[in-house]
Amino acid sequence: MPQPLPLQTFTDVACTVCGCVCDDLRIVVEGERIISADGACELARPWFLGQSSQADSAPEVDGVSSTWNAAYDRAVAILKSARAPLIYGLSRSTTEGQRAAVALADFLGATIDTTASTGHAPSIVALQQVGESTCTLGEVKQRADLVIFWGSDPVTTHPRHLERYCPPDATLVVIDSSETATAKRAEIFVKVPVANNWDALWTLRMLVKGIACEAAPDWRALAERLKACRFGVVFFGSGLTQGRLAHRTIEALLQLVTDLNDHTDPETRRRFYARRMRRYGDVAGADSVLTWQTGYPFGVNFAAGYPRYNPGEFTAPELLARGEVDAAVVLGAETTHDLPPDAQTTLRNVPVILLDAPTGKLPFVPAVRxxxxxxxxxxxxxxxxxxxxxxxxxxxxxxxxxxxxxxxTTLHERVKPTL
Ligand code: SF4
Structure with a gap:
């Protein structure tokens, strides 16, 4: 009779499937399998239950199973011959992996970029221009009386966000181009096409400041709500980060928040904040690590021997689309799905060294996996x-x-010239 496998229970487990990083999960492991994931949402549960101990996983060279040594040899040969390598992804990694990636990029004179380039890059550019007023999700949960989701649909993309981080008695407002799943739960839903977000934000700025302007009744009523709250927060997402001038739209949002924090009026007791809804589990960490290691949050180029930053010039979607990359190290295959078609074409035509869990789905065949x-x-x-x-x-x-x-780290050691 086979012996039952030992059960182990882990509490306060963190989930990295989305940017909420919920850290209250209860995971039960039987032998080398996860058999239950209490607290995991519908996005996270299949991810946890699909994990294994990755037994028999081996590297691949050109799609064929290989030894570790042969895979390292091929990867080192690719990196040594590359003149314009790119290191990309990082948002499914952690601080440890991101630091190692920056060190390798520095040594190679490579460009290093994160998935912020296909997400909140315009938000980062905007906050570098006008600053941002931030708070933690814990402060939102404890204090907010007005929560706005603008261009984001957490019920679909961050399923536990409302439950974990929004007070149940706070007024929920959704501003979006269509009636999303979150909008259906909102007390107030204002529909605005993506192309009109900038106008809507400037209209709100004028209304909040008491400047006479033409505005629809919905916006006038919303401006009154903004002024009447004690602790308000705007969570904004991909609906605001689209288009060539998205950074201008987000600047307007951040300036609206600054206007709402104008405490030159002693009667004002209001606090207002803006937070980005991040997609991947550690994309915020990738920004942080790159910033403390290089001074810049994404799109950093080391070709001159020191870090240079220029979104559009040194960001992966544009670099790849222009064909200015001759080898790539990708951390997390999933992160490449959001790249534009031209960029994906280049990825299929240059040698790619992929670091990922063995189950990750691939839009290209890597030279080394x-x-x-x-x-x-x-x-x-x-x-x-x-x-x-x-x-x-x-x-x-x-x-x-x-x-x-x-x-x-092993690649870095092996690619260094031996004295
Ligand atoms: S909301 Fe996000 S972090 Fe929380 S359990 Fe779901 S996928 Fe994981």
């Missing part, structure tokens, strides 16, 4: 929640696969 451990499943680490709060990750399952930090 290293199966890596998953942080928060097989390796400890630190991920940053969408409000930049650092969350520790636990080990739930064993694996023989190295972490991406291990692989990058």
């Amino acid at each position: 290293f199966p890596t451990a998953v942080y928060g499943i097989h390796r400890p680490g630190t991920a940053y929640r969408l409000d930049e709060v650092a969350i520790p990750l636990k080990v739930l399952l064993p694996t023989s696969c190295p972490s991406d930090a291990d692989v990058l």
Whole structure:
């Protein structure tokens, strides 16, 4: 009679499937399998239950199973011959992997970029221009009486965000181009086409400041709500980050928040904040690590021997679309799905070294594929929640696969010239 496998229960487990990084999950492991994930939402549950110890995972060279040594040799040859390498992804990694990626990029004279380039890059450019007023999700949960989602639909993309971080008695407002799942739960829904967001924000700025202007009744009523709240927050997402001048739209939003925090009026007791809804589990960490290591949050080029930053010039979608990359190191295949078609074409035509869990789906055949451990499943680490709060990750399952930090460090060691 087979012996029952031992059960292990882990509490306060963090989930990195989306930027909420919920850290209250209860995971039960039987042998080397996760059999239950209490607290996981519909996005997270299949992800946790699909994890394994990655037994028998081996690297691949040109799609064929290989030894680790042969894979490292091929990857090192690619990196040594590359004149314009790109390191991209990083938002499914952790602080440890991101630091190793920056060190390798620095040594190679490469460009390093994160998935912010296909997401909140315009928001980062905007906050560099006009600043931002921020708070933690804990402060929102404890104090907010007005919560606005503008161009974001957390019920679909961050399913536990409302439950975990929004007070149930706060007024919920959704501003979006269509009636999303979150809009259906909102007390106030204002429909605005993506192309009109900038006008809507400037209209609100004028109404909040008491400047006479033409405005629809919906916007006048919303401006009164904004002025009447004690603690308001706007969570904004991809509906505001689209288009060539998206950074101007987000500047207007951040300036509206600054207007609402104008305390030259002693009667004002209001506090207002804006927070980005981040997609991946540690994209906020990627911004942070790149900033403290290079001075810049994304799109950093080391070709001159020092870090240079220029969105559009050194960001992966544009670099790849222009064909200015001759080799790529990708951390997390999933992150390449959001790249524009021209960029994906280049990725199919240059040698790619991919670091990812063995199950990741691929839009291209990498020259070298290293199966890596998953942080928060097989390796400890630190991920940053969408409000930049650092969350520790636990080990739930064993694996023989190295972490991406291990692989990058080994590549760095091997690519260095021997004296
Ligand atoms: S909301 Fe996001 S972080 Fe929380 S359990 Fe769901 S996928 Fe994971």
